[in-house]
Amino acid sequence: MEINNIIAQTEIFSELPPRLIGMVSKNASLNVYKRGDFVFKEGEPGDSFYIIKEGTAIVKKSNNVIATLKRGDFFGEMALVEEHNRSATIIAGDALTLIEIHRNVFNKVISKYPPFSLEMIKVLSKRIRETDERMIQELLRQERLTTLGKLAGTVIHDLKGPIGAVRGYLELLARESISNEDRITFVSIIKKEVDRLLEMVQELLEFSRGKASYQIIKTDISLLMEEISVLFEKELKDKNITAGKQLGENLYADIDPQKTKRAIINIVNNAIEAMENGGVLTIITEKIDENIAIKIKDIGKGMDAETLAHLFEPFFTKGKSKGTGLGAAIAKKIIEEEDGKIDVESMPMEGTTFTITFPVAK
Numbered sequence: 001m002e003i004n005n006i007i008a009q010t011e012i013f014s015e016l017p018p019r020l021i022g023m024v025s026k027n028a029s030l031n032v033y034k035r036g037d038f039v040f041k042e043g044e045p046g047d048s049f050y051i052i053k054e055g056t057a058i059v060k061k062s063n064n065v066i067a068t069l070k071r072g073d074f075f076g077e078m079a080l081v082e083e084h085n086r087s088a089t090i091i092a093g094d095a096l097t098l099i100e101i102h103r104n105v106f107n108k109v110i111s112k113y114p115p116f117s118l119e120m121i122k123v124l125s126k127r128i129r130e131t132d133e134r135m136i137q138e139l140l141r142q143e144r145l146t147t148l149g150k151l152a153g154t155v156i157h158d159l160k161g162p163i164g165a166v167r168g169y170l171e172l173l174a175r176e177s178i179s180n181e182d183r184i185t186f187v188s189i190i191k192k193e194v195d196r197l198l199e200m201v202q203e204l205l206e207f208s209r210g211k212a213s214y215q216i217i218k219t220d221i222s223l224l225m226e227e228i229s230v231l232f233e234k235e236l237k238d239k240n241i242t243a244g245k246q247l248g249e250n251l252y253a254d255i256d257p258q259k260t261k262r263a264i265i266n267i268v269n270n271a272i273e274a275m276e277n278g279g280v281l282t283i284i285t286e287k288i289d290e291n292i293a294i295k296i297k298d299i300g301k302g303m304d305a306e307t308l309a310h311l312f313e314p315f316f317t318k319g320k321s322k323g324t325g326l327g328a329a330i331a332k333k334i335i336e337e338e339d340g341k342i343d344v345e346s347m348p349m350e351g352t353t354f355t356i357t358f359p360v361a362k
Contacts, residue, residue: 003028003053003099010051010074012123016116020109027105031098039090039098040076046086047103049076056093068093077124162193169193214256214337218361221292222247222285224257228264229283232272240278247285253292253358255338263334266327267296267354274300274352287360294356303346311344 004025007013013021030053033039039057040046051074059067059075066088069075075090109116169186172178178186225247236243271281275298284295303311312332335342335356346352 003030006051006053006072006099007101009072012049012074012077012120015119016109016113020113020116023112024101024105024109027101027108029100031100033092033096033098035092035094035096037092037096039092039096040086042086042089044086046076049101049103049106050074050090051099051101053097053099055096057096057098058091058093060089060091061087162196165193166190166197214259216254216256216338218252219255219257219260221251221253221294221358222249224261225264225283225285225294228261228268231265232268235272236281239272239275241272241275242278242280244280244282245284246282248287251285251287251292252361253340254361255340255358256334259334260338263331264294264296264356266331267356269327271296271298271300271352271354274298274302276301279351288357290360291357292360296354296356297351298353299351302348302350302352303344304348308344308346 004021007025007028008016008018008021013024016024031039031050033055039050042061052069052071054071057069057073057075058065059069076086078084078087106120110120169190173183173186173190225245229243229245232243268281275281279299280297282295282297284293284297286293286295312328314326314329332342335358338358340356340358343355343357344352345355
């Protein structure tokens with residue numbers, strides 16, 4: 001009688017007349033499993049449907065646990081409508097008692113009560129939707145964990161460099177025998193490394209905050225590029241890089257100058273790092289149709305097709321010796337949220353050109 005009641009309460013049989021519930025119950029069998037026993041394995045042939053009478057069952061797909069089933073739950077339903085092998089593995093979570101119903105029983109029920117076919121389709125469709133939703137949520141969870149893992153790994157790896165340098169030079173500064181000239185040099189290096197740390201932290205903050213607020217004003221693009229150029233004068237000289245500027249006049253765009261400056265600084269940093277043995281960095285501002293264009297050209301090592309394809313993805317750092325891997329992604333995000341566009345052309349060993357365009361100020 002208990003088996004009869006369990007079958008009657010199972011969703012797939014809930015609309016069956018009592019006489020057919022009795023027939024299903026009469027032809028069902030009870031199977032008992034110990035904790036850890038396999039009911040069946042992924043890839044095995046199957047022709048039975050199961051309802052849990054007592055205990056729990058663990059569902060695994062490709063060695064990943066995707067669900068835990070309890071009393072009254074059912075599984076193996078796809079074996080009723082197709083002859084494919086099992087799509088998942090079922091393991092007893094603890095002492096497990098199953099009601100097993102063979103496909104032949106379902107065929108008999110359908111022959112005696114044709115509306116049962118429609119009920120089966122409804123239940124199977126619902127189960128597929130629920131499984132899809134569960135898998136989507138699991139994929140999202142895994143993606144979030146992967147992103148956090150990349151973030152943690154990137155942050156730890158990249159912050160260790162400047163922090164270690166700061167500590168080392170602080171120890172040198174503590175020596176009594178240090179000369180005034182060395183002191184000035186070491187302080188300058190420490191300041192530079194601290195600035196690197198602050199830039200990394202700013203990039204991480206901008207990435208984590210998502211959509212930020214923008215203070216859009218009419219901005220002289222050439223003047224903005226002059227301000228940015230000044231920031232890099234010493235570094236360009238130290239790295240034997242010549243700056244070339246071709247800045248047009250009366251080039252105005254409606255942008256947030258501070259955020260745009262942050263984006264362009266990220267791009268210039270990439271260009272400088274690409275020219276390990278020195279070179280020429282060219283900055284051009286000009287009007288093209290109804291847009292203001294900023295071009296940043298280097299004659300560095302360039303990028304291959306794979307690097308170009310992933311350039312604006314967060315945490316992508318192929319070929320970079322430092323940085324969070326967020327610079328290009330943040331630059332693209334800022335520019336696009338100001339109704340601008342960013343394009344890049346590059347060839348290995350031939351250099352790279354970034355082109356940023358904004359609509360002419362209204």
